[in-house]
Amino acid sequence: MRLYTVVAAGGFRRYATYRMATAAGVFTNTVFGFIMAYAYVALWDQRPQLGGYDMSQALTYVWLGQALLMTCAMMGGGFEDELIERIRTGDVAVDLYRPVDLQLWWMAGDLGRAAFHLLGRGIVPMLLGSLAFDLALPASPGIWLAFLVSVTLGVVVSFAIRYLVALSAFWLLDGAGVSQMTALAGMFFSGMLLPLTLFPGVLGDVARVLPWSSLLQVPADVLLGKRTGWGLVEAYAFQGGWALTLLLVGRLVQSVATRRVVVQGG
Amino acid sequence: MADAPEVVFVERSRLVEGVRAYGLIAAMWLRSTMAYRASFAMTAFGNFAATAFDFVAILLMFSHVDALGGYTLPEVALLYGAAGTAFGLADLVLGSMDRLGRRVRDGTLDTLLVRPVPVLAQVAADRFALRRLGRITQGGLVLGYALVTLDIAWTPLKVVMIPLMLLSGAAIFAAVFVAGAAFQFFAQDASEVQNSFTYGGNTLLQYPPSIFAKDLVRGVTFVVPLAFVNWLPALYVLGRDYPLGLPDWVAFLPPVVAGLCWLLAGLAWRVGLRAYRSTGS
Numbered sequence: 001m002r003l004y005t006v007v008a009a010g011g012f013r014r015y016a017t018y019r020m021a022t023a024a025g026v027f028t029n030t031v032f033g034f035i036m037a038y039a040y041v042a043l044w045d046q047r048p049q050l051g052g053y054d055m056s057q058a059l060t061y062v063w064l065g066q067a068l069l070m071t072c073a074m075m076g077g078g079f080e081d082e083l084i085e086r087i088r089t090g091d092v093a094v095d096l097y098r099p100v101d102l103q104l105w106w107m108a109g110d111l112g113r114a115a116f117h118l119l120g121r122g123i124v125p126m127l128l129g130s131l132a133f134d135l136a137l138p139a140s141p142g143i144w145l146a147f148l149v150s151v152t153l154g155v156v157v158s159f160a161i162r163y164l165v166a167l168s169a170f171w172l173l174d175g176a177g178v179s180q181m182t183a184l185a186g187m188f189f190s191g192m193l194l195p196l197t198l199f200p201g202v203l204g205d206v207a208r209v210l211p212w213s214s215l216l217q218v219p220a221d222v223l224l225g226k227r228t229g230w231g232l233v234e235a236y237a238f239q240g241g242w243a244l245t246l247l248l249v250g251r252l253v254q255s256v257a258t259r260r261v262v263v264q265g266g
Numbered sequence: 267m268a269d270a271p272e273v274v275f276v277e278r279s280r281l282v283e284g285v286r287a288y289g290l291i292a293a294m295w296l297r298s299t300m301a302y303r304a305s306f307a308m309t310a311f312g313n314f315a316a317t318a319f320d321f322v323a324i325l326l327m328f329s330h331v332d333a334l335g336g337y338t339l340p341e342v343a344l345l346y347g348a349a350g351t352a353f354g355l356a357d358l359v360l361g362s363m364d365r366l367g368r369r370v371r372d373g374t375l376d377t378l379l380v381r382p383v384p385v386l387a388q389v390a391a392d393r394f395a396l397r398r399l400g401r402i403t404q405g406g407l408v409l410g411y412a413l414v415t416l417d418i419a420w421t422p423l424k425v426v427m428i429p430l431m432l433l434s435g436a437a438i439f440a441a442v443f444v445a446g447a448a449f450q451f452f453a454q455d456a457s458e459v460q461n462s463f464t465y466g467g468n469t470l471l472q473y474p475p476s477i478f479a480k481d482l483v484r485g486v487t488f489v490v491p492l493a494f495v496n497w498l499p500a501l502y503v504l505g506r507d508y509p510l511g512l513p514d515w516v517a518f519l520p521p522v523v524a525g526l527c528w529l530l531a532g533l534a535w536r537v538g539l540r541a542y543r544s545t546g547s
Contacts, residue, residue, distance in 0.1 A: 198330065
């Protein structure tokens with residue numbers, strides 16, 4: 001346990017080193033936040049209560065999306081490129097010899113990364129957004145706490161998906177294609193482009209039960225006070241269920257990969 | 267007198283040399299990506315789909331409303347398609363420029379400096395990716411849809427405006443790519459600032475100017491002249507007024523604006539390259 005805490009702290013520090021990149025990222029998130037916010041204003045001006053949100057809730061959703069984009073790695077990014085590279089070069093053989101659990105090792109590092117991005121790239125765009133627009137941020141610390149738990153579960157789901165993406169490199173060697181496909185699915189089905197409550201019919205039903213909704217839609221609804229009491233328990237069960245399922249599939253794939261596939265190297 | 271033609275000759279050969287080098291490096295990367303064909307097919311499709319998804323988001327918006335900021339779906343599609351195609355063209359040719367910061371950081375830029383080939387051509391052609399055609403295709407399809415569905419009173423000037431808009435738009439975006447890369451000589455790991463102006467600019471231009479605050483519209487018209495990529499020429503084609511009340515002839519300025527942008531970007535690139543200090547690694 002202590003080991004994984006240290007790895008997580010390392011993940012945090014690693015991203016904290018790049019201050020200029022963080023500032024640049026905050027700038028980007030703010031620019032996109034403004035563009036999306038104006039589009040949402042135009043939309044909600046005509047259809048107040050669209051998707052069950054009022055104007056300020058919709059605007060909160062926009063800025064929350066920018067705040068969580070890197071934290072929940074909706075477009076990918078983080079450890080998987082590195083793991084893919086280690087698989088491609090054969091360095092992963094060394095990792096497999098180490099007396100640590102491969103999956104937990106990478107997950108600890110990724111949680112550290114997510115924690116840094118939440119603080120480094122989440123808070124400032126949210127503050128700037130709340131200065132320019134009227135946001136519906138909750139006053140109760142309980143809701144914020146519930147939100148943080150939901151975000152953490154979202155990060156674990158995101159990790160589990162990206163871990164599977166990385167493992168695909170055992171068979172494909174070049175993971176770029178799969179990474180990109182996952183990034184697309186992440187952008188669309190997390191609700192980053194548009195809240196999933198606005199998706200019509202079957203598309204909406206499917207989008208809401210896919211694991212990606214854990215990355216933004218569910219945490220956003222928790223923050224906006226749409227999930228309380230039993231609703232909150234259900235939200236956690238949904239996210240936790242996906243996290244557990246995907247982590248287990250990851251373990252299974254990993255054991256098949258390490259037994260069946262010849263590791264490249266020299 | 268005898269010197270003058272020679273100077274011209276040297277200048278031109280340097281330009282030709284740059285284009286030739288770009289072609290060679292691009293061809294090399296092309297062969298390299300084709301080594302993993304399945305991955306190439308997936309990334310090309312992904313490139314297409316990535317941009318298609320944000321048009322799907324716009325379609326989903328229009329499933330709830332008839333007009334966004336007073337603009338109908340075909341009108342928004344014209345803005346979207348024009349911006350997307352112009353951006354796609356610039357991205358195909360210069361999309362790798364955002365890797366410059368990494369090269370400055372890890373010292374691999376030094377390798378490029380000692381080669382007898384223009385640095386700009388080398389940086390631009392680095393990791394040339396044909397999969398970016400996916401983006402152009404998507405933008406082109408949306409533009410085609412808009413042109414077919416829109417009920418426009420076509421005049422020769424309006425017809426000329428369409429290709430003019432795409433080419434100058436691509437040139438303006440290309441200048442932003444070069445200027446952004448020049449900025450990275452100073453701010454080595456801030457490539458995301460560049461993304462705000464390229465990808466962010468593209469996203470902004472996909473929506474009608476009427477939905478944005480006046481100051482924002484002023485900023486992208488007079489400071490970073492992205493409005494000349496599609497807003498001004500497309501609004502002329504649609505016969506709509508620009509929110510800032512500029513005269514009609516402004517719609518014909520994109521080539522001039524593109525030229526000016528290139529001049530400034532070229533200058534910025536030179537200043538950046540001169541200021542470059544190797545990391546020594």
